[in-house]
Amino acid sequence: MALCLGTFGAAQAQSPTVPRPSALDAELFYQLLVSEVEQRRGEPGTAIQVMTEAARKQRDDRLFRRAVDMAIEARAADQALGALKEWRRSLPRSVAAAEMQAQVLMALGRPAEAQEPVRALIELTPAAQRNATIASLPRLVVRGSQAKAAAQVLADVLKPWREAKATQASAQLASARIWWIAGDAARSLDAAHEAQQNDPAAEGVAMLGLEMMEQEPRGEALVQSYLKTSQPDARVRLAYARRLTAAQRYREALAGARDATGADPQLAAGWLMQGALLLELGQPLDAQAALERYLAIRQAPPPPAAQAPARPAPPQGETAPDDEPEADDDDQHGPQAEAVQELSQAYLMLAQAAEQQKDFRAAQGWLEKLGDTHASAGVLQRRASLLARQGKLAEARALLQSLPEGTPEAVRSKVMAETRLLRDMQQWQAAYDLLVQANARLANDPDLLYEQALLAERLRRFDEMEGLLRRVIAIKPDQQHAYNALGYSLADRGLRLAEARELVAKALTLAPGDPFITDSMGWVEFRSGNRAAALKLLHEAYDRRPDVEIAAHLGEVLWADGQQDAARQVWRAGRDRDAGNEVLTETLARLKVRL
Template sequence: MGTPMSHLLRRPAALSVRASLLLCSLGMFGPATSFAQGRVAAAPAAESAPAPVVNSAMDDRLFYQLLVGEMALGAGDAGSAYELMLDAARRTRDDGLFRRAADIALRARAGDQALAASRAWRLAKPDSADAARLQLQILLLMNRPEAVAEPLRALLALTPAAERPGLISVLPRFLQRAGDARAVARLTEDALKPYRDVESTRVPVRIALGRAWLEAGEPARALELAREAQALEPSSPGPALLGMELMRGQPAAESLVLDYLKQPQAEPALRLAYVRVLTTAQRYPAAVAQLQTLTQQQPDVAQPYLSLGALQLELKNVNEGEAALRRYVELAQPLAARQAAGAANEPLMARGGDDDGPDDDDTTAAGPAQGLVQAWLMLAQAAEQRRDFAAAEAYLAKIDDPRNALDVQTRRASILARQGKIAQAREIVRSSPERGPDDARAKLMAEAGVLRDVKRWAEAYEVLGMASQRFNTDADILYEQAMMAEKLDRLADMERLLRRVMELKPDNAHAYNALGYSLAERKLRLPEARELIQRALQLAPGDPFITDSLGWVEFQLGNLPEAARLLRLAYGTRPDTEIAAHLGEVLWTMGQRDEARRVLREARSRDAANEVLRETLARLRVDL
């Protein structure tokens, strides 16, 4: 971009021939017209007094110069347009004209000319923050990090004091193109030195520097800056937000979030953001606790109930999940009715996936209507698991959005399959309309899922085989097919499919984990199984199921204390029934029978039908 296009400045000292002819033909050098003076001819008013004449600041020369410039640009002569605009900007010192000249150059991919326009603007108006900002943006676009420091310092100095904290907050993202991450961090640190101890900017400065150093690969330094910021201003959300970014590599950073949330004025939006972080880390009990606090603080806000219901169902707390979902429906239905009537808050709905947190009308990224669809689908699933098929169908009957037709039909198919009506279940999925290739894939996955849920492993494997032939580079389909191969004890096929997934997606932690766990479960190639699971944990640090797998392979290797440590860690993060079964067995083997019984009893209270749990209890002959 730094090299000017040959046509842009073909006549640096004068107007092009075409522009000169246009100027003459339009009478640029002739007398001023009434339009140029700001007057428009009109029929004389009959009786009313004439409106006062407002004279434009634009004279005839400027008017024609701008007109010809725009015409030249429209005709593809960007060079003449640029020269005319920049000449006009220099004569008038008009901000808009300087910006227009730079824009013309940028659109022509002539970075040097755009930079010249920004420099001319700064020379004409040295006190303009907009001019400094434009020059900085152009330098970043041109990948000229060595020249960024001066306009950056100027921009910070020229920005009004009330706006400076906001500018400082966005600097790390703004400067991402200013070289390697460490250079950006040093640049940011140098530019912000004058504002580090100013009361209004001392917290934003530390948060900005923390983000810059985090990006530079120094999370410990970032954590220290976040702690400094929180000590200076405990009620500021900035340190907590940075803490959430740091949590993955620096678990101690979570204390910043928790300390902030203890503040009486803690923002509900930040608590909801923390819930998302916990959910991503599969720390569902902790996420549930935060959502319960949120629903206590804002009992009439709908969105948290939807998330709470989903998590409770995931944790097998069916009664609590259904209660939260029913409360969501109660709150969301009036909002959905208003939305359907056209009375919903349009700017709010247009916000889409904004992360600003809960609001009375912002029940989901797609709005209350789609949130209701999700709630009814989950309520139907919960009723189905209780074998209350009539209630499940009643919930599904409430959904009439064609965008969710496949989800509804899949749920209906699952209900039929649980009643032994397999052929009807498969037909209801297959007969769903297809609007594109994505729908065809989704139907095959849905059919396989229905068969998997009723343990028709061979038929599910066959459907997934057809799907993988049609979508032969789809890693998700291959992974699901591998899981069915494992259920059928076709270990060679399972490994072949999982190795293919690893080829297609080398960062797919689940493929490494699945292969490693399957080997460990059968006490095969245990050192290799451990390596595979450790690789999975590197790709997905803290994942409780992968941690469980590593604990299980350590148990199979005879490393009982390490196995118990890992399984306790996994179970504390995610009290899943199968993790509980593994932990209970390790504790039982170690002679810690009371703790083993407690863990296994908790697991049975959540999901007594779980096969892994039942097999473990039978094998160990544990009396609960």
């Protein structure tokens, strides 16, 4: 039987370092030497046997661990289990032996046999470290056919510890995590709610809820319950805001980020997130204020070490919110590099905010602060946008055309950047021509084909648009935007409404809750004469993302429903964000409405 521990034992297996017991006599030295030589010669059987014998004589955890590591390297399951059995027999009080045996048995898909070493691991751990050991047990569950059996074994072992006051919190949370990893959301939620009832302020339960949110919407209730406690951690608030942002629930995310900075005004990441969200929501002036607050915090001198507030350790059995990166020796990925990246992001967003306010000099000033990153793709795109808005479109395009094309991904990125620029300048034909050329170079690229389809529609080449979108769907069946675009286009033209509904419904199954797709379904309902259903969907979409085009649709349905004052209010809000939006302008002109 082959043995592969995956994440378990990997660190040990990668290191062939020979342990150095204190009593290194000639016989032991010879045994260790022979064992390592045999291992390197490709004779793991002899190597493991000799190392195990040396460990048994010395009664040394390190030598036993090396014997097991050798077996793991050789994928020799039987010899690994044999060495572990001898280790447990020789050192029955060894925590390391019980832990390793549990890991190996779980990795081999033999959870029933792992029950005894897991129980021994908890019992042998000193009381002061027991909660930490219990909290680590979910890592024993290996996803796959045996995951639920492994979870049941661990749940059975944890039962008495869930009832003991000293370990109750960690055991309940561990049980919740174990069932989540095993794929049993219902049991995981039951255990998590039990843990939260016993300790509503437990951060670990909230963090599990955050992990669940992407796949299990009911996990959000765990987070919301935690946030209602007296002093929720600002980092948990921010992590929740990030989840909401990923789900395009921008207004809620903004409220969460504001709550986070309200609880901790020095939380720089909270101000950075607010800046990004406010830009997304079309509020550049407020975005600028939030980003300048971020800069003030980041650029302020750090407090003296003696006065720096210590971050409190999480309660036993919980893990700290993972919002701040751990130290890393690699400068390319460590905290310093991340801080530089965040600062660059802030300068770019400030440039964007200034550009949206038509303050091009200020926008250029923010870009100049980027220093050595002036040639990066993001900065070049921002500079190109500034040039275009000042009537220098040819110069702007030349700037983007200077981007490198080393890989197909680089070519795609370059084309998309220039296409976006041309779309912003309403140069529809030029953007279309650019994509035709790009699709000749990169055949069957779904992203470029999709963009060409949108421009074909803009140029009223509807048959071509439909053909391109169906090509995208054939190439990439999970591309929700293609289904949505085709369904919306049919509905907007009042054609094949049943098919339009099916297409948009398919898009919603691929991206549940997406505000733009929800908007499309609302428009399908409106075109189908279902005004009440349309209003419900459009309100939902607008509440999640007050986009100008969604505002145009919602306003039109409100107007048709006789709610003229409400329609005007929505339209005015949209106009305040983007007075030149084409959809809003066309809607008001067609309905002969003056605001």
